[in-house]
Structure formats: C-alpha cells, structure tokens
Amino acid sequence: MNTFRIGGVHPHDNKEFSAHKQIAAVPLPQKAIIPLVQHIGAPAKAVVAKGDKVLVGQVIAEAGGFVSAPVHSPVSGTVAKVDATTDAWGLPMPAIFIDVEGDEWLPEIDRTADIKTECTLEPKKIINKIQAAGIVGLGGACFPTHVKLLPPPGKVAEVLIVNGVECEPYLTCDHQLMLERGEQIMLGIDLVLKALGIKRAIIGIEKNKPDAIAHMAELAKKHPGVEVKPLALKYPQGGEKQLIDACIGRQVPSGCLPIEVGAVVDNVATLYAIYEAVMKNKPLISRVMTVTGKSVKNPGNYEVRFGTPLAQVIELAGGIPEDTGKIIGGGPMMGRAMQNVDMPCNKRVSGLLFMKKDESVRVEPENCIRCGKCVDACPMGLEPYMLAKLSAAQNWDKMEQLNVMDCIDCGCCLFTCPSHRPLLDYIRYGKGKVGGNIRARQMAAQAAKAAAEAKK
Amino acid sequence: MKIILISLLVLGLTGLLAAVLLYLVAQKFKVEEDPRIDEVQEVLPGANCGGCGFAGCRAMAEACVKATSLDGLSCPVGGNATMTKVGEILGMAAAAAEPKVAVVRCNGTCEARPKTSVFGGTRSCAIMSSMYIGETNCGFGCLGCGDCVAACQFGAIKMNPATGLPEVDEEKCTACGACAKACPKNVIEIRKKGDDAMRLVVLCVNKDKGAAARKACQNACIGCGKCQTVCGSEAITVAGNLAYIDADKCTLCRECEKACPTGAIHGMNMPIIEKAKAAAVVEDAPAEGGKKGFDPRCAAIIKSLPTPKAAYPNMLKMAQKK
Numbered sequence: 001m002n003t004f005r006i007g008g009v010h011p012h013d014n015k016e017f018s019a020h021k022q023i024a025a026v027p028l029p030q031k032a033i034i035p036l037v038q039h040i041g042a043p044a045k046a047v048v049a050k051g052d053k054v055l056v057g058q059v060i061a062e063a064g065g066f067v068s069a070p071v072h073s074p075v076s077g078t079v080a081k082v083d084a085t086t087d088a089w090g091l092p093m094p095a096i097f098i099d100v101e102g103d104e105w106l107p108e109i110d111r112t113a114d115i116k117t118e119c120t121l122e123p124k125k126i127i128n129k130i131q132a133a134g135i136v137g138l139g140g141a142c143f144p145t146h147v148k149l150l151p152p153p154g155k156v157a158e159v160l161i162v163n164g165v166e167c168e169p170y171l172t173c174d175h176q177l178m179l180e181r182g183e184q185i186m187l188g189i190d191l192v193l194k195a196l197g198i199k200r201a202i203i204g205i206e207k208n209k210p211d212a213i214a215h216m217a218e219l220a221k222k223h224p225g226v227e228v229k230p231l232a233l234k235y236p237q238g239g240e241k242q243l244i245d246a247c248i249g250r251q252v253p254s255g256c257l258p259i260e261v262g263a264v265v266d267n268v269a270t271l272y273a274i275y276e277a278v279m280k281n282k283p284l285i286s287r288v289m290t291v292t293g294k295s296v297k298n299p300g301n302y303e304v305r306f307g308t309p310l311a312q313v314i315e316l317a318g319g320i321p322e323d324t325g326k327i328i329g330g331g332p333m334m335g336r337a338m339q340n341v342d343m344p345c346n347k348r349v350s351g352l353l354f355m356k357k358d359e360s361v362r363v364e365p366e367n368c369i370r371c372g373k374c375v376d377a378c379p380m381g382l383e384p385y386m387l388a389k390l391s392a393a394q395n396w397d398k399m400e401q402l403n404v405m406d407c408i409d410c411g412c413c414l415f416t417c418p419s420h421r422p423l424l425d426y427i428r429y430g431k432g433k434v435g436g437n438i439r440a441r442q443m444a445a446q447a448a449k450a451a452a453e454a455k456k
Numbered sequence: 457m458k459i460i461l462i463s464l465l466v467l468g469l470t471g472l473l474a475a476v477l478l479y480l481v482a483q484k485f486k487v488e489e490d491p492r493i494d495e496v497q498e499v500l501p502g503a504n505c506g507g508c509g510f511a512g513c514r515a516m517a518e519a520c521v522k523a524t525s526l527d528g529l530s531c532p533v534g535g536n537a538t539m540t541k542v543g544e545i546l547g548m549a550a551a552a553a554e555p556k557v558a559v560v561r562c563n564g565t566c567e568a569r570p571k572t573s574v575f576g577g578t579r580s581c582a583i584m585s586s587m588y589i590g591e592t593n594c595g596f597g598c599l600g601c602g603d604c605v606a607a608c609q610f611g612a613i614k615m616n617p618a619t620g621l622p623e624v625d626e627e628k629c630t631a632c633g634a635c636a637k638a639c640p641k642n643v644i645e646i647r648k649k650g651d652d653a654m655r656l657v658v659l660c661v662n663k664d665k666g667a668a669a670r671k672a673c674q675n676a677c678i679g680c681g682k683c684q685t686v687c688g689s690e691a692i693t694v695a696g697n698l699a700y701i702d703a704d705k706c707t708l709c710r711e712c713e714k715a716c717p718t719g720a721i722h723g724m725n726m727p728i729i730e731k732a733k734a735a736a737v738v739e740d741a742p743a744e745g746g747k748k749g750f751d752p753r754c755a756a757i758i759k760s761l762p763t764p765k766a767a768y769p770n771m772l773k774m775a776q777k778k
Contacts, residue, residue: 090589339573339588362576425578429586
C-alpha cells in the first residue's frame with residue numbers, strides 16, 4: 001500500500017470517539033464576532049461600518065491583495081462595531097461584531113438540498129467565483145484556493161490530488177464529510193478539473209477509513225478520471241508534500257510549491273465548499289469541525305457558522321469535562337493549546353480537542369542520547385536535534401543553511417524523541433527568527449532596487 | 457661521531473636559515489599596531505560583556521585609541537574611574553558618564569496579575585512570547601521565565617519567587633544591557649541611576665486601554681494622565697495609554713507617585729509613602745482566575761500542573777555571551 005517515503009510516525013489515531021457521528025448544526029449565536037484574518041496572506045479590509053444591516057452571504061470585508069480572501073457575513077443582523085478582539089492565544093486580532101437578527105439570506109443563494117450536476121461556466125468564471133466566495137484551504141493552512149488554481153507562467157498542472165487523509169489523530173470531520181456529502185465533493189473535483197483544464201484526480205484516503213474509501217470509490221465510477229487511492233497509515237500523510245509523494249511518487253524540491261511537480265492539492269472540505277460556491281452561490285460561511293476528547297460527553301462533528309463563539313460549540317458537546325488539562329485548537333499533533341475559549345469559530349478551526357490532565361503534562365526532558373530517531377522521523381529530511389540546538393544558541397544563519405524553513409511543524413521529532421526533548425519548541429522559535437531575517441533581507445533588497453531606480 | 461657532527465651541522469644550518477627567513481618575513485609583513493591599544497585594554501575590566509556597544513574589551517580599546525575624543529565612549533562595568541585611566545593613557549579628557557542601572561518596568565506580581573493559564577512548553581520567555589500572550593492576560597509585561605537572569609554575567613538579576621518577577625541587585629548591575637536585549641517584551645530599561653540611586657519610574661509597559669490593562673493587572677498604568685497633570689516639571693508624557701517619566705527633567709518631587717490611582721509609579725530607593733490605593737477605578741477588577749477566558753475550573757486545574765525544566769540551560773548562556 002502506498003505511503004510517503006521519508007520519515008513519519010505512527011501515533012494512536014483515537015478517532016473512535018467522534019467517528020461516524022452525524023454532522024450536527026450548531027444553533028446561531030446571538031452575537032457573532034467575525035475575524036478579518038482567517039487565511040494566510042494580507043488581512044481582509046472591512047467594508048461595513050457600525051449600524052449597517054447585513055444579510056447572510058453578504059461581503060463584509062474584501063480581500064487585501066491577490067493572496068488574500070474576502071470575508072462574508074455568516075449571519076444576518078446589524079453591525080455593532082469593527083474592533084479588536086482576542087484570539088485563542090490572547091493576542092489581539094481585528095474583527096467585525098454583528099448582533100444577530102433572524103436568519104435572512106441573500107436571495108441568489110440556493111439553500112435547497114438538491115444536487116446540481118450541470119455546470120456551463122468557463123474555467124475562468126469558475127476561478128473567479130471561487131475567489132469571490134472567499135474559499136481557502138480548509139485542511140488547516142488556510143491558503144487562498146484561487147491562487148492554487150492559477151499556476152504561475154511556465155508551470156503546468158497535471159493532476160489534482162484530493163486530501164481525504166485526515167492523518168491527525170482524533171479529528172473525524174473530513175471522514176464524516178466524505179460519507180455524508182461525497183457526491184458534492186465529487187462534483188467539486190469535476191469543477192476544479194475543469195478550472196485547471198486537466199483530466200486526472202487522485203483521492204488519497206488512509207486505510208483506517210475503509211467505509212469512506214468504499215463510498216468514494218463507488219461514487220468515482222460515475223466520474224471519469226477520478227481515482228481513489230487507499231494509503232497506508234502514517235503521520236503526517238496529510239501534509240501537502242507528503243501526500244504528493246504518497247499518491248504520485250514525486251518529491252517537491254526544497255522551498256518549492258506543489259505546482260513544481262505538476263500537482264495541485266486540495267482538501268475534501270475545500271472541494272465541498274467549492275461545489276457550494278460555484279453551483280449554489282453560497283460563499284464560505286461555515287465549516288464542519290470535530291469536538292472530541294476522551295472524557296467529552298457528546299463528542300461529534302458539528303457544522304458551525306463562522307463567528308459562533310467556541311464556548312457555544314463546547315456547550316453543545318456537553319461542556320468542558322472536569323478532568324481537562326488542555327484545550328487544543330486542531331489535532332493533537334499540529335494543534336496549539338488555547339488560552340481561552342472566547343474565540344469565535346473561523347475558517348482555521350478544524351477541531352477542538354479536550355485533553356485529560358494526565359495526558360497534557362509534558363515529561364521532563366533528559367539529555368540527548370544521539371540516537372538519531374528524530375532524523376529518521378522527520379518527513380522533510382531535516383536534522384531536528386541539530387536545528388533545536390542551533391536555535392538555543394541563536395545561530396540563525398546556520399539554521400537557514402540547514403533548511404529550517406522546510407520544517408512543516410508536524411511534531412514528529414518531538415513525538416519520537418525518547419528523551420522527551422522539546423525539539424519543536426526551539427525549531428519553531430528559530431524558524432520564526434529565520435523567516436523574519438529572510439523577509440528583512442527581501443525588504444532591504446527591494447528598497448535598494450527602488451532607490452537605484454529613483455537615481456536613474 | 458662523524459654522524460653526530462653532520463646531523464648537528466645540518467640541523468643547526470637549517471635552524472639558522474629558518475630563523476633568518478622568519479625574521480625577514482616578519483619585517484616585511486609587520487602589522488603596525490598602536491601600542492596604546494594594549495595599554496588601554498589592560499585598564500579595561502575584561503568582562504567582554506558588550507555593554508559599551510563593542511564586541512568586547514579589545515574592540516572597545518581599539519575604538520578608544522582611534523577616537524578623537526572620548527565623548528560617547530563609556531565602560532558601564534568600570535565606570536568613570538576606568539574611563540579616567542583610559543583618558544590619562546590617551547591624553548584626552550574622559551566625559552563623566554552618568555551611572556546607569558537596569559530597571560524592570562513591571563510590577564505584575566502574582567497577586568496583582570492572576571495567572572490564567574500555565575505554559576506547558578519550554579520555560580523560555582523568547583519561546584513563550586512566540587507562542588501566545590503568556591500566562592497572564594497582560595500582553596506586555598514580564599513573562600517570568602528568567603531569560604534576563606540567564607543573560608546576566610554579573611549575577612545581578614534574580615527571580616523573586618514571591619512576586620514571580622526579576623529583581624536587580626543595583627550594587628552588582630553594570631548596566632551592560634544584556635538583560636534588556638534578552639527580554640522579548642522590552643520590559644527592562646537601562647535608566648539613569650540618579651542621585652543616591654533615587655529615581656521615579658513607571659513600573660508598567662502595558663499599552664492596552666485602561667479598562668483592559670486594569671483587568672489584567674491591578675498595578676497597571678491605565679494612562680489616565682493624572683501624573684502628567686500634577687507634574688510641575690513637564691517630565692511625564694502619556695503616549696499609547698502609558699505614562700513615561702523623563703529622568704533628565706524629573707525633580708523627584710513624588711507628586712505623581714501620590715497621584716497615581718493604581719500605584720504604577722514607584723519611587724525606587726526612597727521612603728515608602730503610605731497611601732490608600734484607589735479601590736475601584738475599573739468596576740470589575742480581576743476575578744479569580746481571570747474573568748475572561750478559561751472556565752475557572754479549568755484554570756484551577758492547569759494551575760496545578762508542574763513546570764518543566766529548561767532543555768538547553770547552557771546554550772542560552774552561550775548565546776547571550778556571544
């Protein structure tokens with residue numbers, strides 16, 4: 001069975017708590033807070049002001065650049081203010097506050113459950129619609145999708161790789177989405193194939209979801225060019241570069257995007273959103289997220305409108321369990337522990353995980369025994385022990401030479417370390433510093449160029 | 457016997473040849489160096505702390521010899537005595553630099569600033585500040601992991617376990633600025649020591665609006681501007697909801713300290729003024745575990761988690777010495 005070639009670890013998947021739980025809708029909040037930064041790239045700019053009436057699906061903030069995405073109102077009501085709120089880590093972020101009144105939608109949005117299969121739009125129109133709907137990669141990184149569908153000149157897309165892997169332990173939202181809304185995902189794949197002008201798509205699904213593999217394979221029979229590829233279990237298979245290697249056996253070079261090897265990768269949830277946007281005119285205003293944990297009362301998969309406070313979702317899942325030590329936004333491997341639960345749901349939140357007190361205590365680090373397990377586990381072929389050490393010594397130049405910017409924050413090194421060393425803490429800190437240095441260099445080069453041109 | 461003679465002769469001649477060659481090369485490629493550099497370096501303390509702004513004492517000595525006047529050059533460790541000696545060697549008058557000291561501008565003690573979470577990761581301020589706001593709801597103040605303590609070569613800064621804040625031993629502090637550089641939140645300021653080490657300082661760097669700042673910490677500066685109003689020497693500026701006292705203009709009258717409703721202004725090394733702290737500037741003072749945020753039950757749980765030890769204790773020290 002296929003999988004990626006370099007590194008990887010096998011954490012226990014713990015998906016039984018919320019697997020096969022029907023997607024449940026979370027009731028509308030009374031006050032919605034919609035963050036303006038829900039994607040990678042330039043922040044969106046608010047186009048509404050205090051007192052404005054908004055409908056569901058109306059644009060409330062427009063994209064701040066090409067690599068950016070607009071934000072649509074997920075609720076109907078009156079704008080209370082445009083102000084800063086705190087994110088899950090206590091840091092300020094700009095947001096639009098809306099007092100919810102009723103649930104009135106823009107008239108052009110098709111709210112019926114009918115499945116529309118016919119699409120007569122040209123490829124360019126499809127991409128425009130995706131861009132206008134504010135669709136970003138719902139797998140976790142939130143990279144604006146339209147950017148992926150417009151390859152830079154000289155690069156040709158050959159194959160669409162669909163990410164149905166969900167390699168993060170505990171999370172089940174993509175699995176359930178494939179089971180319940182597989183047909184729509186298939187239509188989304190057809191739309192993206194048409195937009196890219198290609199004929200081949202591969203859906204990668206890990207073998208711990210046999211029902212999803214069977215269901216999608218059955219549906220794929222009706223869609224020529226779409227193939228389902230069962231993959232062996234290994235984390236981080238859902239990483240873009242790892243998935244490409246697992247599905248088509250090509251490795252993306254260091255510092256390059258997947259388009260370099262002719263691949264475009266999209267998550268199943270993104271494809272569902274694309275179907276909704278193109279065929280039903282429904283912008284991205286909600287997502288399916290998993291609320292789970294060993295002692296959660298009603299773990300499950302919830303469809304949440306953006307702007308709903310996470311506290312409300314938690315209440316629906318039975319409240320914070322008594323023995324909680326940590327609440328994690330996302331999965332246990334890549335997710336970060338949250339400082340508060342006041343943050344509203346947004347495009348980034350793929351899950352909430354309640355870890356028990358005894359699970360959430362880190363083991364005391366011991367000395368490095370030079371076993372090299374972290375080097376074996378790193379899916380990007382880096383040397384985590386060395387990067388962590390260099391970060392502690394603040395040797396940023398050497399870290400850059402050792403390709404720290406290729407690190408995908410997957411946490412395999414920390415997971416596998418027998419001495420429980422906090423490798424990722426140091427690497428991530430160093431990566432931030434190196435990234436800052438690189439940006440500063442680019443800015444200085446740009447300024448020098450501009451100055452030279454001004455002289456001319 | 458003959459063999460011994462020959463070997464002696466050959467070795468002796470080779471040695472002589474090499475000596476002559478080395479002498480000629482040394483003459484040819486001689487590097488002219490001012491002998492005064494060595495003299496000056498001899499006088500400098502040799503701590504290589506970098507507090508003067510140069511890479512070490514040697515670099516400082518070179519800079520002193522090259523300079524046309526000693527203005528702006530000062531050794532924070534040796535102080536004025538050392539600079540006078542340097543001036544004597546170079547035949548220049550040393551400008552008397554005012555002694556400085558590191559001041560931790562945060563008074564967010566454990567009682568005043570309740571913890572709302574416990575950081576489970578590596579105990580380093582740099583790493584903590586790159587991850588999230590920190591263990592309290594104040595996004596500006598001291599994080600309390602002691603990066604400054606690790607940075608200090610003189611053992612002048614120590615964590616006070618009672619307050620969770622670093623404390624500066626003013627006798628030992630040389631104002632080299634290593635701690636200020638190590639602090640990711642810029643809490644530490646290198647400030648004029650003042651006459652008899654007396655100075656008035658705003659012990660807060662929180663730029664949040666008054667209500668938010670007060671909610672996070674009872675000792676926070678709320679930017680109300682009362683100090684600015686009572687100050688007779690225009691030494692206080694309030695910018696971004698935060699007051700700052702200019703040490704050059706301050707006359708140590710302590711009117712601002714008396715006027716401050718939250719007690720953010722401190723007269724350091726001065727007799728304590730007994731006064732009733734204004735109880736409620738902001739109606740809702742911090743509740744148990746922070747009013748906003750985690751379920752209080754949760755806060756209680758995470759409070760009980762142990763804190764892990766540092767993974768690279770020596771590396772951090774090395775980095776700061778570099």
